[in-house]
Amino acid sequence: MTLVKSGQHLNRIGIAFSVIIVLWGLHLLYDRLILFHSLTAEAVFVGGGAALLGIFLLIKFTRCMNRQWEEQAKAYQELQKELEQKVKELTALHYLSQEEYLTQSLELFLQHLLETTCQIFQAPAGEVLLLDEDTGELTYKAAFGLSKEYVSRIKFKPGEGIIGRSALGEIVCTEDLNKDPRVKYPLENRLEGFRALMSVPLRLNEKIIGVMAVRAVEPRTFSSEDAQLLSTMANHAAHAIERQMMYRQLKEANEKLTLLYRIGKTLAKKLDLDEVFATLLEEILKAVEIERCSLFEVDQETGVIRGKISSVMSKEEIEKIVLPLEKSPVGMAVASGNNTLVIEDVSKIQTLSEESRGVLEKFGIKSMAVVLIKYGEKVAGAITLSSADYYRFTPQELELVEAVAEQAGIAIENARLYEEVSRIAITDELTGLFTRIYFNRRLEEEWARANRYDSSLSLVMIDIDDFKQVNDTRGHKVGDEVLKKVAYIIKNNLRASDVAARYGGDEFVLILPDTAEEGAVSVAEKIRKAVSELSDPKVTISAGVAVYQPGKYKNAEEMLIAADMAMYSAKSNLKNRTYIIN
Structure with a gap:
């Protein structure tokens, strides 16, 4: 700019000097003409020559001046174009910076980014694709002006097509997609109606994480300035993606900690095993966006898994699922030695048992993930996530469920210990029947x-006939075996709703809810006949029955006394029979 100004200054001096020479030559001729009324050859030569020289120099310097003005105008135009480009760039970056901090969703931010980019380039469509670290493919993260069918169907690998070439670091511009042999999906592009495309890599600390592109309907030549501006936008997008991903990771970590705290706090209050499983299912469904989730209890000692609760099966359906641990998806997870097993296509697993395959087919399960619930090295249960489609479980989903499973292991073990302690407290150690204390409460x-x-x-009161004689002649060990056998027969002849207790010594008592006289006598007789078939030693029982009738007994104790009296009436009448108090 300084040289241009210096040249312009010299040209101005030259023009002024030329004008002076012209005027001096003309003045010389004028003076000779006025003073002598004639022009001499010398005067004409000197004055005319000076005027002609001045005119020649004037023309020369004027041309130089015009050329410099043209160069200066061109320089100003280029500067104006550059400034307009910078204004575009700064305006776009300022807008996007605001959008980035106003928008917490990465998908929404990228959508705004594309809309703004397309406005700047006056392009009807644009796209952002990110590299999937698991598959190594470029997948659409955001799109503007492209159909959902196209976005969902089209995928690229680095180096494939124009988009793929940018994933290798190349800035690619094509004036006409219909004529460019590098295009991977020419038919799809024609169907979408786009002819021109420019794509640039998304770089983050020298690492390419994706591609950004804009499209035009008509053939169009993208300039180097266009490519530079789109690259600037892409670099900004890459850093924004990094910040958004960091924000998302922090948010997910916070949500995970909050979830684990809430689950731990809730489970600490649960000592019922069914309530523990119900709480786990509820919390998992809140945390993971998947509809199908089931929980199983695992008994490694017996090699069996039992369904406990499910989001897609009724309580009756899930509790009917009792499968061998071996050759089941849960068993495969245990055998793998890992806490998590993902099965993308269950039909390809050849080692499944017929029972397991039948359950999977019945509920239309195509893919699943099994997360083991452990307490130390012991497998206490399993969480299964399943899908009727070939679903790919995300690492975030699995990590969250694994964290829940860690909390669940302690809770399930605590509930089991509580159940065991409760069972011991209300169960007779020898016979496995309930204790008298539990019986009194239930009565x-x-x-x-x-x-x-x-x-x-x-109520049915039962007493083993002549049991003292068995103890005296065969010993207490044989007597204990008799008690166990009688208790086993009693349990096998009762419903789940019935209560059987060892009342004391060789006496047993039964509570039969919703059972009238005929039913009670029938139960007592079945037990009596089964006991009479025992041998070595051969024993019999006497049974007494009391039936509830409104106003007949003042309280439960009176009804129990009536059953006891009926039993002693049976013993005093030849034994091995059932009596009822009317």
Whole structure:
């Protein structure tokens, strides 16, 4: 610029000097003409020559001046173009910076980025594709002006097509997609109606994480300035993506910690095993966007898995699932030695048992993930995520469920220990029947229910005939075996709703809810006949039955006394029979 100004200054001096020479030559001729009324050859030569020289120099310097003005105008135009480009760039970056901090969603930010970029380039469509680290493919993260069908169907690998070449670091511009042999999907591009495309890599600390591109409907030549501007936008997008990913990771970590705290706090209050599984299912469905989730209890000692609760099966359906651990998806996870097993296509697993395959087919499961619930090295249960499609479980989903499973292991073990302690407290150690304390509590509950709803209720008191003689002649060890056998027969002849307890010594008592006289006598007789078939030693029992009737007994204790009296009536009448108090 300084040289241009210096040249212009010299040209101005030259023009002024030329004008002076012209005027001096003309003045010389004028003076000779006025003074002598004639022009001499010398005067004409000197004055005319000076004027002609001045005119020649004037023309020369004027041309130089015009050339410099043209160069200066061109320089100004280029500067103006450069400034306009910078203004575009700064305006876009300022807008996007605002959008980045106003938008917490990466997908929404990229959508705004594309819309702004397309406005700047006056392009009807644009796209951002990111590299999937698992598959190594470029997948659409955001698109503007492209159909959903195209976006969902089209994928690139680095180096494939124009988009793929940018994933290798190349800035690629094509004036006409229909004529460019590098295009991977020419038909799809024609169907979308786009002819020109420019794509640039998304770089983050020298690492290429994706591609950004804009498209035009008509053939178009993208300039180097266009490529530079799009690269600037792409670099900004890459850093924004990094910040958004960091924000998302922090948010997910915070959500994970919050979830684990909430689950730990909730499970600490749960000592019922069913409630523990129900709480786990509820929390998993809140944390993971998947509809199908089931929880199983694993018993490694017996080699069996039992369904506990499911988001897609009824309580009856899931509890019917009792499968051998071996050759089941859960068993495969245990055998793998890993806490998590992902099965992308269950139909390809040849080692599944027929029972396991039948369950998977019944509920239309095509892919699944199994996350083991452990307490130390012991497998206590399993969480299964399943899908009716060939679903790819994300690392974030699996990590979250794994974290929940860690909390669950302690809770399940605590619930099991509580159940075991409770069972020991209410269970007779020798026979496995309930204790007298538990029986008394249940009797009061069933009495109150029968009294309130006028429902049927029966009690059966059982005593082994001549049991003292067995102990005296065969010893207490044989006597204990007799008690166990009688208890086993009693349990095998009762419903799940019935209660059997060892009342004391060789006496047993049964609570039969919703059972009238005929049913109670039938149960007592089945047990009596089964016991009479025992041998070595051969023993019999006597049974007494009492049936609830409104107003007949003042309380449960009176009804129990009536059953006891009926039993002693049976023993005093030849034994090995059933009596009922009317």
